[in-house]
Amino acid sequence: MIECKTSKAISGMGHSMKRKEDGRFLHGQGNYVDDIKLPDMLYMDIVRSPYAYAKIKNIDSTAALAIPGVLAVITGKDLEQYNLHWMPTLMSDTQMVLPTDTVMYQAQEVCAVIATSRYAARDGREAVKVSYEVMKPVIDPYKAMDASAPVLRTDKEGKKDNHIWHWEAGQKERTEKIFAEAEVVVKEQMHIPRIHVSSIETCGCVADYHKVNNQLNMYMTTQAPHAIRTVIALVAGHVGLTEEKIRVISPDIGGGFGGKVPVYPGYVIAIAASFLIGQPVKWIEDRSENLQADSFARDYHITAEMAGTKDGKILATRFKILADHGYTDASANPSKFPTGMFSIGTGSYDYDTSFMECDAVYTNKPPGGVAYRCSFRVTEAVHAIERITDRFSLEIGKDPADVRMQNFIKKEDFPWKSPMGWEYDSGDYHAGLKLAMDTVDYWGLRKKQAEMRKEGKLMGIGISTFTEIVGAGPSKDFDILGIKMFDSAEIRVHPTGKAIARFGTKSQGQGHETTYAQIIAEVLGIPAENIQVEEGDTDTAPYGLGTYASRSTPTAGAAAAVAARKLKDKARKIAAYLLEVSEEDLEWEPGKFFVKGAPEKVKTIQEIVFASYTNFPQGMEAGFEATHYYDPPNLTFPSGAYICVVEVDKETGAIDVKRFVAIDDCGNIINPMIVQGQVHGGLTQGIAPAMYEELIYDEDGNILNGTLMDYLVPTAVESPSWETGHTVTPSPHHPIGAKGVGESPTVGAPPAIANAIVDALSPYGITHMEIPITPFKVWKALKEKGVV
Amino acid sequence: MIPAPFDYESPTTLEEAFGLLDRYGDEAKILSGGHSLIPMMKLRFASPEVLIDINNIPGLSHITKDGNTMKIGALVRESEIEHAKELIAHFPIFADVTKLIADPSVRNRGTIGGNLAHGDAANDHPAVMLALRANIVISGKDGNRTVPIDEFFHGFYMTEVQANEILTEIQIPIHGKGTGSAYHKMERKVGDYATAGVAVQLTLDANGTVTYVGIGLTNLSPVPMRAERSEAALLGKKLTDEVIAEAAKCASEDCSPSDDLRGSEEYKRHLVGVLLKRMIHKAAERAMA
Amino acid sequence: MTKHIKITVNGTEHELDVEPRLLLVHLIRENLAMTGTHIGCDTTSCGACTILMDGKSVKSCTILAVQANGKNLTTIEGVSAENEYNHLQEGFKENHGLHCGFCTPGMILRATELLENNPDPTEEEIRWGISGNLCRCTGYNNIVKAIKYASAKNRGIEPASTEPEFV
Ligand SMILES: Cc1cc2nc3c(=O)[nH]c(=O)nc-3n(C[C@H](O)[C@H](O)[C@H](O)COP(=O)(O)OP(=O)(O)OC[C@H]3O[C@@H](n4cnc5c(N)ncnc54)[C@H](O)[C@@H]3O)c2cc1C
């Protein structure tokens, strides 16, 4: 049971308050970007390249312009006149808005058709004739490193190869020494496949430029409206669109998962079109465009190694990564972390030596490197450590649960310094795994497995005990394009005691309108019901870096608590004034101050707020408002213990997930119902890459599954009935002890599933399977081992 | 995604429809459930000049038993088949197959006539009809002709239905006591087209000897195919493990799948054998029930 | 060439002249300005556009507006009055059956027909029943719970607790 300090009427933390935002969605009154319709609005559609690498010889728009309703065809050459044909990526690389001469990946934007209707724009797109000179693309990232590979980024002066950067961290020599001397060394090659967030709402915008006021209102699907405003100002400041003239509005968002962090060329073209034509321009991408051109996630090729003793002690790990970034590095990472938080990959285990390195390369694939519901490359890291831990257990013949229990960092050893220098704030890994094991009856299952194996039946049990790293982040290390990764809250309480609170983050379904209200309710005792939460309008909300990487609760949630505490301090002063006692004589109970020993002498928060406008002490500022920009002292480290049970049909390779138990520890829980909902959703996005999803390219760079017919987003049938639970280990440094949870399950589930399937197949000498693990792959592996 | 422009006709009689087909010839396409055609038009893989919507023509939505024949109108929707008690009592295979076609909303639109007329070996009904030895009634301005299913499929998206004709009815012979049928396909996720699918109908006599058998395969060849050698391997025999294994082997050898995202040719040849075994058992169980 | 059509949407009759290629979902969203029906794909895969046509759930992105001539349509805007919740809407709210809400209207209309045909479905039947509707946020557990809740309420039975269940 989660303890609540406030009554249900107040609904502070710990209450499963029903969501305040649901009403409009349930009545079809959500306001998503495609729902916006402005007078004289035009529509944009984008002509895309059928080739992965080609020179553009000619763009003939004659036929397109002859179609009734088609007003313009905008090319890279047109944008070049305004120097708007290139833009910076979040990783300080450069990306074409529209090409002037070369296309670098299939489905890249080639030119844009502007028309008076959606239908005319699409007809125009079909009618534009582009001739290309096709070139041989570089698709395989390993081949991209060959000396003979063509240099793709010829736009970069002096660039002689396709290498982007090298990154390394840890103790190189000590790692080598331990590996050289260790009793046991295991190694697996793993590909964490290129996947796509595929939120059910695609990306889009309405760019609304007013010539008279030189004002741009940009309605768009963005998880980070303020950062986007700054980026637009950086890209278009030189044509007069400076930051005070830009208002970014992020309306309701139909799922983000990281895919709505980047600035896509379509947004910039729409702005340019609206700027040039002086009318609002709507651009809504199709699902195919979304899958084929918008930022991918993952695509890390990892060589993972672990060294340890025969009796199970982990001594060191080593990870070597090749990162396929596509044609530009458009990752959404904090600037100083080109591999994001991959260095969390030492895991939940107590050892002090590790070495990690990564090389990033350009290929003729779409750019990206966004999260897919994960905090900056944590999923890749967790997959590597959790798989290699199982591989190690298999090698020494010890149960993977025992190996984990043996190596876990102990509860009393927190805060714990990782070999990579992170300070894990808190955790109780033993308790989490024990709860998960008891829930599934782990040892009973192992017995059942032994019996089934005797009958030739394949059953597997897989564990993943992961540590996440979220809440980016402390200003000393974390910035995006130089802007520190704080976040903000502004609370205004009206005279009648009802409030509006605004934030620099942006919910895409996480339920901020409810949870932020609960945080404020917890501190101030104003019923959450009476606290209106607003996000997503840069003209009204305080500056913040947005919602991704499970950072909202750790940063903006913290800001809400701190701002509310400022107000509580003020409330105490006013109460003391009203009750004519000193502040020290007052005691707080949610929603009221009363005089110690005289509970009948009381002022409710509503009375106090009213007084702040009507009857406040001399010299005190009037009103009841506070703002806070929260710079976290550390990241938070949520953890989880997941167990997956599968049965595999030997003949067909079909995999049946029988059970999946997820025990999460996200510190103090604001709203158990929402936390559980986040975990369910994250788990389904965990089974997705583990068993179904991967963007597949052929050697010519053609995407082979660029629609939802073949990019296999799980339905309710593929998605098991999740069993969830939690342990609570508060974050010691977070104002309300919370840690962030939205992504843990996506991070933790894939290795649990992969470990379960490999466990099922391990009697036949199978030690690893590449995700997504499909029936076909299972059959192939069994066939190679002569089993079928 | 938006289709290219086209004209739309909505005849209310077959005669009117034949007139329109005559008038527009190859430029026209018949619109039935629209759930193969409209997706293709949205992606602009197909851009017919005219759509002739047959949904308003009465008399094509029946499921009736006529002596020893089940008659199914071309416009019968998958969801109607799913709930057609009498049909399923005779042919439980329809309960198997409809559940595996797309999803409930698609099944509310997709028609059995369209599923067959589309001429796609990835669709599920062709294999079922091959197993059931259905006859297809094709109507034109000069009257009706009935074509055995074996002569219906000609190639990729090509069937016996000519540009000026309409598939109007499917007729399925009802076999006597001791008959059972079953269908299953492996799919990557629910609603997907088959990686491999197998339809079986068989009749067993009192001794358990196979006196009739039909086997159809889904997505294992460019044109929907009947597994004739597998049928021959079973016919007149008792269903021993060896006999079934022989039938499975024949199907594996005779089909002609290709490598694709769903799996390799080899995997599919393997799967067809596994599925055939399972469907023979299931059909036999139903036959004996 | 345009065609004259007459359709009833949420009880109100509309007469319009439309291009034959106009998709029903665009008619609803653009011509009738009811934006609760969404678009999430171009291959009839996601179900975000699901509405009821003569009581049957259909994907309005794969039906021509002209095909809806003479039909009776229900969209999310028509399932209850603005200040009311029907049992499914209530079930989704009480059981946290939605996050971003983008799939929700389609889910609710699909579930409406599901419960019409099968008033007391099992979990398995619900999962198969909504298999043409993708949700990327919720992991489906709570959607199943929401539909069970509505099923109970429809039948006059007390629904199961809406508190989250933890192991
Ligand atoms: C997401 C999705 C998943 C699907 N999954 C499956 C699946 O797993 N298995 C499966 O079998 N199908 C599947 N389908 C296809 C679906 O079953 C179609 O409904 C079916 O293939 C075609 O039937 P229809 O009535 O919709 O035909 P339409 O789309 O209207 O027509 C298809 C073709 O047949 C022609 N035609 C139609 N009716 C006649 C007629 N009476 N006479 C002559 N010509 C005619 C049309 O001109 C057209 O060329 C899927 C469809 C979708 C959208």
Ligand code: FES
């Ligand atoms: S929009 Fe995806 S099914 Fe209609």
Ligand code: FES
């Ligand atoms: S709630 Fe977001 S897609 Fe279902």
